[in-house]
Amino acid sequence: MKLDNYNVQPPLAADASPPQDSLSDADTDAEDIFVPPLNFAMVDNGIFRSGFPNSANFGFLKSLRLRSVICLCPEPYPESTLEFLKANEIRLYQFGIDGCKEPFVNIPNDTIREALKVALDVKNHPLLIHCKRGKHRTGCLVGCIRRLQRWCLSSVFDEYQRFAGAKARVSDQRFIELFDISGLKHHPLSFSCSRK
Amino acid sequence: MKLDNYNVQPPLAADASPPQDSLSDADTDAEDIFVPPLNFAMVDNGIFRSGFPNSANFGFLKSLRLRSVICLCPEPYPESTLEFLKANEIRLYQFGIDGCKEPFVNIPNDTIREALKVALDVKNHPLLIHCKRGKHRTGCLVGCIRRLQRWCLSSVFDEYQRFAGAKARVSDQRFIELFDISGLKHHPLSFSCSRK
Numbered sequence A, B: 001m002k003l004d005n006y007n008v009q010p011p012l013a014a015d016a017s018p019p020q021d022s023l024s025d026a027d028t029d030a031e032d033i034f035v036p037p038l039n040f041a042m043v044d045n046g047i048f049r050s051g052f053p054n055s056a057n058f059g060f061l062k063s064l065r066l067r068s069v070i071c072l073c074p075e076p077y078p079e080s081t082l083e084f085l086k087a088n089e090i091r092l093y094q095f096g097i098d099g100c101k102e103p104f105v106n107i108p109n110d111t112i113r114e115a116l117k118v119a120l121d122v123k124n125h126p127l128l129i130h131c132k133r134g135k136h137r138t139g140c141l142v143g144c145i146r147r148l149q150r151w152c153l154s155s156v157f158d159e160y161q162r163f164a165g166a167k168a169r170v171s172d173q174r175f176i177e178l179f180d181i182s183g184l185k186h187h188p189l190s191f192s193c194s195r196k
Helices: A055-063 A079-087 A109-120 A137-148 A153-167 A170-178 B055-063 B079-087 B109-120 B137-148 B153-167 B170-178
Strands: A041-044 A047-050 A068-071 A091-094 A127-130 B041-044 B047-050 B068-071 B091-094 B127-130
Touching: A041 A137, A041 B041, A047 A137, A055 A079, A068 A109, A079 A091, A109 A127, A109 A137, A127 A137, A137 A153, A137 A170, A153 A170, A153 B153, B041 B137, B047 B137, B055 B079, B068 B109, B079 B091, B109 B127, B109 B137, B127 B137, B137 B153, B137 B170, B153 B170
Parallel strands: A047 A127, A068 A091, A068 A127, B047 B127, B068 B091, B068 B127
Antiparallel strands: A041 A047, B041 B047
């Protein structure tokens, strides 16, 4: 029996459950700590962002009940991560974009567009968008989502910079600014601020 | 007639609506840009965080359909903000905490505890937590929420620092670390990662 500790009272001592199942949260703290991936955050309803997840993050990722993952790195996943996705019926969408350094950055327009369509499709939610550090490639895709949500550019860039920190790139911000959202405008959005 | 532009096709030219209502999103971009408050972000389902909102943010805040606001500043709101809250039936919970500078920081335990109870109550969602800059007081309250969500401290601090930037305070992080969550543990949580 797996307890939902937040909604269910811990069973009484007389309960038939074995002792390890009758522990309340207060007794199991050490086992229950969640380790979110690097640079993890919620983007909006059903969409999360982060850096590259590793096995230490599996417990946390499982708690998000993800339906899909958008990986923006070209490298293949380690076997353990593929097994984790399979075991939890999480669909992987891989859009490999090289993690180039300035001034050789080339965020491919069409790849971001395809990734954006996957990200906006509520059938794929809850969904995690990630790259290696959750800064540049993820920042570009999230920036395009914000443009669709009609955020002013200064707020879009402010959010981009919060994650990129000292590694913020003008080229990424230019990409976000110039990205053509006109073809995606009538895509249904389920976000918090998508309706007037 | 108010169109939900994302879900409804723009009316045909022959439609009886007056011209200004038959414009599609593509034609009304300039009017439709949202200005989120300083340091705005989604914390989790139904909870947002930011710095002090001003009248430029009202359109965006309205789009969030807030039910309540937790203000962690002691200063009274400007009349225009009070009117905005009233017009949109948003309940204000004010927990005035002085915005002291280190080493005179004193985040009051009991006040954060009371604010936390309001923040966790889904009847108050969607809810915005804010202080002046969305860094220290808001960062402490959100940090306590993350502890309740059982995030490891390094991730809690990483998020705190992402918003506080160069203004990050060890004293705030110590407050978050030492805050006693035991009395709040069985509070029902509606968050993305509250259940195993």
